[in-house]
Amino acid sequence: QVQLVESGGGLVQAGGSLRLSCAASRVSVINYGMGWFRQTPGKERDFVAAISSSGSSIRYADPVKGRFTISRDNAKNMVYLQMNSLKPEDTAVYYCAASRYAVGSSSRVMYDWWGQGTQVTVSS
Numbered sequence: 001q002v003q004l005v006e007s008g009g010g011l012v013q014a015g016g017s018l019r020l021s022c023a024a025s026r027v028s029v030i031n032y033g034m035g036w037f038r039q040t041p042g043k044e045r046d047f048v049a050a051i052s053s054s055g056s057s058i059r060y061a062d063p064v065k066g067r068f069t070i071s072r073d074n075a076k077n078m079v080y081l082q083m084n085s086l087k088p089e090d091t092a093v094y095y096c097a098a099s100r101y102a103v104g105s106s107s108r109v110m111y112d113w114w115g116q117g118t119q120v121t122v123s124s
Contacts, residue, residue, distance in 0.1 A: 002027050002113040004096045009118030016086050016122070022079040022096030022115060029053075030074045033104040035111060036081045038092035038120075045095065049081060050104030059106050063089070086122045093117040 008020040020036070035050035049070035050059045058070060069082040079096060097111035105111070 002029070002032075002098050004098060004113055004115035006094060006096045006115045006118040009094060009120045011121045011123065012086055013123050014086060014088055017082070017084045018086065018120060020081040020083065020094055020096075020118060020120070022081075024077040024079075024098065028074070029072075029077050029079070029098060031102060033099040033101055033110070034070075034072060034079045035097045035099070035104055035106075035108075036070060036079075037095045037097060037108060038090075039095065039117075040092045045108055047106040047108065048094070050106055051079070052104045053102040057104055059104060061106070083120070086120075088122045088124045090120060091122050092120060094120050 003025045005023050031053050036048040037045045039045040047061050051070045067085045072079045095117045096115040098113045099111045
């Protein structure tokens with residue numbers, strides 16, 4: 001059973017930056033695709049970014065392209081999301097997810113394990 005724990009969320013002014021971290025336990029994530037999703041009340045959980053097991057393939061949702069960067073450190077069982085130039089519309093609960101498949105998918109149905117989420121609030 002893979003366990004994921006997000007951290008690094010908080011309150012930041014528009015234009016600021018945050019780095020989210022996702023720590024995996026129990027198993028190595030070296031063979032897993034990893035992704036970040038976000039959700040606001042009453043909305044679906046939307047894709048943000050994904051990275052393949054090796055880090056060779058990366059995908060971003062259009063609203064965050066050029067502002068967010070996903071990365072991973074398999075030796076540490078960690079995945080990161082660097083968020084720059086934050087906007088109020090980035091406000092959401094951010095979730096880390098792991099997939100049994102090596103590819104980093106933009107579809108949430110491809111993910112098998114999810115963290116509990118971390119709140120990101122961007123003030124105007």
